[in-house]
Amino acid sequence: MLYIFMLGREEKDRSATHNSPGQSPAMVIFGKEMRLPSELRFGTPPSDARLETSDYVAELQEDLRNIHDKTRDKLKLSSDRTKTRYDSLLFMGSNPPTRGRLMC
Numbered sequence: 001m002l003y004i005f006m007l008g009r010e011e012k013d014r015s016a017t018h019n020s021p022g023q024s025p026a027m028v029i030f031g032k033e034m035r036l037p038s039e040l041r042f043g044t045p046p047s048d049a050r051l052e053t054s055d056y057v058a059e060l061q062e063d064l065r066n067i068h069d070k071t072r073d074k075l076k077l078s079s080d081r082t083k084t085r086y087d088s089l090l091f092m093g094s095n096p097p098t099r100g101r102l103m104c
Helices: 009-015 025-030 037-042 053-090
Strands: none
Touching (some): 025 053
């Protein structure tokens, strides 16, 4: 019975929130969190709100759009931060790069 609560490495990676995007891969791809084995076995509390299919699709599309926008912004910030750190370590103790200077 304990195996239901144990996840393999892949499931943990897909269901965990990653630092850079601030979202789990499942949330970015599907617009909702993964259901874990224990939830599949024992169920989750029923939702009070039942939406029509077209309303659900419209809501999911809007959620995915918002998630993708947030993720894109966070990844851009993370990329800029990584580049700044790399550049500061690379040029530590030497002349910093300047516009027009050959970097080879």
